[in-house]
Amino acid sequence: MEAFGTPIKIFKLQHSSVVSVVSLFIVLTAILCNLSFFYAQTFTAQNIYHLVHCLLFIVLLVFLNTKYFHDAYLLWVCYAILFFCTTFIFVSLPIFTSTNQSTFATGSLRMETKKVAVEGVWQILFVVFLSYAMMPLKTWIAGTIGLLLSGLHLAIALTFAKEFSYIRWQQMVANMVVLVGGNIIGILLHTMMEHAQRKAFLDTRNCIAARLEMEDENEKLERLLLSVLPQHVAMEMKNDIISPVEGQFHKIYIQRHENVR
Numbered sequence: 001m002e003a004f005g006t007p008i009k010i011f012k013l014q015h016s017s018v019v020s021v022v023s024l025f026i027v028l029t030a031i032l033c034n035l036s037f038f039y040a041q042t043f044t045a046q047n048i049y050h051l052v053h054c055l056l057f058i059v060l061l062v063f064l065n066t067k068y069f070h071d072a073y074l075l076w077v078c079y080a081i082l083f084f085c086t087t088f089i090f091v092s093l094p095i096f097t098s099t100n101q102s103t104f105a106t107g108s109l110r111m112e113t114k115k116v117a118v119e120g121v122w123q124i125l126f127v128v129f130l131s132y133a134m135m136p137l138k139t140w141i142a143g144t145i146g147l148l149l150s151g152l153h154l155a156i157a158l159t160f161a162k163e164f165s166y167i168r169w170q171q172m173v174a175n176m177v178v179l180v181g182g183n184i185i186g187i188l189l190h191t192m193m194e195h196a197q198r199k200a201f202l203d204t205r206n207c208i209a210a211r212l213e214m215e216d217e218n219e220k221l222e223r224l225l226l227s228v229l230p231q232h233v234a235m236e237m238k239n240d241i242i243s244p245v246e247g248q249f250h251k252i253y254i255q256r257h258e259n260v261r
Helices: 004-039 047-066 071-088 121-133 139-160 166-228 229-242
Strands: 099-105 108-114
Touching: 004 047, 004 071, 004 121, 047 071, 071 121, 071 139, 108 166, 121 139, 139 166, 166 229
Parallel strands: none
Antiparallel strands: 099 108
16 A cells, blocks of 8 residues: 555655645745845835736636645646746746845935846845755656756846956856856756655565565465355355464364265
8 A cells, every 4th residue: 555655755856845835836936025125215126026926826826725726726826936937036036136236426325236246146046946855847857947047047147247347257157156056056956856756766666566476376275266266165264364363273164064975
């Protein structure tokens, strides 16, 4: 029975991992929304986006814990999460993200917009780690996502991030080291987890195959007994074989019959 329950346990583990990913994004987007509103003191496109993102993940979390959710939906839910994660990363890239600094010019307050290469790195690392370690994706899918996101950030940072130009290449090299290291660690984690799940699946299949083979052998033994012994003697022997009784002597299958001629 334990062997038959292993696939169910694997699915429950994958389901709980996806629920954890959704819960993490609910907490993260809620914190970012509150921080953005606290510093801006008004509704901006960024905190509205995080608020909408948080509400969408709350709806997704409710759906994951209802009776309408089935096993076949798990992979599609993962793809939906990756789509929202991609938009989460996209708005944090150096194209849009800016650091506002207040300066006095001609007696008035002026806001300068600056784009730096480090913007968006932690968001990509966060999403890459989740796709490798906490979502039931194939290795090549998770690897493709991680490499594409990392390459996209490096290209955009190299093109648009003009602030601190005197250390620009040091920033780019540091970003590359961090992103490549994150992908390598993620691939190693994902490979080990996939190997463990594959091993559990193969062990379950071998156990089921051995059980079916044993049942087939029992049926052959029963047919053999019925072909050479009376049915009541064969059934008694079968029951004794299934649940043997400890004793000094073997049981003798003899029955007394009266008035036999």
